[in-house]
Amino acid sequence: MGRHAAPARRRAAGRARTPLWPFLLSFVLVGAAIAGGLALHQSSTEADEPAKSAQKTPDIDLAARSAAVDKVLKRRAQAVLQDDQAAFLADVDPANLSLIERQRTLFTNLKQFGFAKLAYEQLSQQYDETVTSKYGPSTYLVAVAMTYQIRGIDSVPVRSMLGYTFTERTAGRLTLVSDQDLDKRLPRGSHEEAWDMGEVLVKRAARVLVVVEKGQQQLATKLTGLATSAVKAVSKNWPGGWTGSGVVIALDDKIVRGADYTVPKNAEDALAMATWVYRTLPGEVSGSGERADSYVVINPHNRTRIDARTLAHEFTHVATAPYGALAPRWLVEGAATYVEFLPMDGAADLALGKYRQEVRTKYLAKAKSLPADGVFFQQPDSSYPLSWLAVDYLFERFGGTEVVTLYQELAALGSSQAERDRIMTEHVGLTEAALFRALKTAAAS
Known part of the structure; x- marks a missing residue:
């Protein structure tokens, strides 16, 4: 698919969490709409x-x-x-x-x-x-x-x-x-809503809505608590403050909205996906539709592994969804992972300094560039840590306000490498290639 159509499912890091680090196993589903949107296919049995x-x-x-x-x-x-x-x-x-x-x-x-x-x-x-x-x-x-x-x-x-x-x-x-x-x-991702999936139970809290199967009150209560913590964390840690809400859908169905957990890699590795919510439908204004927000759909295979940090990652995708769909994948996932790893109420602080050094030694030393969009999810074990390292560097050197402004412009206008480099140079004085070199220099010093 082209950049204006949304990529399909995203594979995240496919290995278990380690004692050192709660390694990321979550996805962002940036739409799943079929280009053409409202020009629905006609029956092949009638040409006219x-x-x-x-x-x-x-x-x-x-x-x-x-x-x-x-x-x-x-x-x-x-x-x-x-x-x-x-x-x-x-x-x-x-x-x-x-x-x-x-x-x-x-x-x-x-x-x-x-x-x-x-x-x-x-x-x-x-x-x-x-x-x-x-x-x-x-x-x-x-x-x-x-x-x-x-x-x-x-x-x-x-x-x-x-x-x-x-x-x-x-x-x-x-x-x-x-x-x-x-x-x-x-169009995929623009229907099969939670209310279409059989009998459900909806539970609310401030800025949180959780959907589970009817009768699963205990699960609803647990997820509402986790989502509430995650909403607070993103609101506190995303620069400028996020005032939106978190929707968490945890049903037995394996296809809900744009999330498809019948795909083997998704079923095995993914914990959750942030799926687009449309302000305009695919085909009305643009081929891929205009995003207003995202709802998070949890993988029924891995439901017991969801924690507040996972939801904070996904809610960061929710917070950034209105920016657009054109930001480089390393920035999209790096920003979500950056927020996920920050101190959070109810979760133990993580050894960020130790992890930063591990990423430099284990992944950056072998890398030739920042993770490219086309191969990001083919190499998740290295893509996510390197993306986190890049965003961590940007926050440390330029501050959160500049990072958010950079993200917003890249998401709206970063349709080509030339545009991405122009925008990055304007905001931080670095192209993507120069940012990678800066990471290498920082690691060497």
Whole structure:
């Protein structure tokens, strides 16, 4: 993928923690959107779907149908905000018991999140001959944007996607007959939300929201405590102060939002991933969408290994998510690791001086450059320590305010090596290559 499309899963350090150092085993998932976003794939069985559909159903008043869908979507959003389950289910096919049950669970889940704002908006009609054959000529398969703002969590309204299939079972009334027909066409990372995954339990604290499987109260309480400590640590240690919130999703499902723990390397090595939350969806303004924030998804295989430092690492990714997607990977992961390793309430202080010397001896001495984006996750055992060392040097020499300003500009504009070097020279007087040489010089002295 190009730089404007988000890379896929990130592999972190794949070895166990040592007595000296709680080695990093966490990821940032910088989006997982497919370039093209809202230009969803059309069915391969119909090359000219709109024209053919119009020929098959000449009696359909398209404007009236669109208005009817708008009414259904508005009714469903209001039902959640007003705690009216009957209204939420009113337009669901009563003969489809499994759909009714899924929608009832969805409503119960959505109510727990506490939305300050919620709206559904139809985006574009999709065409699929198989779906039309199943439900009849009045079938309307549509991509839908869900715009929401969780009270006390999202600083701005954000968006995700879903797909609905409607048909006209009685004259003049549309019925929702499926909520799954479009799932495989939707951009990765912009759907499959926590509320879509079956019955969940949502627990809140100040600036924290935790989602677990229904009934897992003990896990929810533990993660809420860890997340609260991590939020405080990032707020204290990230220069300028972070005032955002931490969302932690710890479900049994292996694919949630953009996180995919069915991938063997992810399943084995990753503890958690920070997944993008979109202010604009992929394809609306840019191919990869505009980030507003990130939610953290924990690997169900490694759930017992999560601690406050791991979440502090991930919440640093959350704090920096709005900056953009173009910063070099060594800065992205180095900054998160830098904050993770700082003194934190409730966690033992780490032997930073000893670790710094170990990184210089074990990794820097053998390295030829800072970890490159393309190979960063192929060599995580060295990439993470070297990235931490580089950011540690920048903080020590230039101070936190300058590092954050550098990060912000690189994330927004660092689309090429020339741009990265220009920005770095402007802010710290060093290119990436010169920074690496400075690390070597510091180690020698």
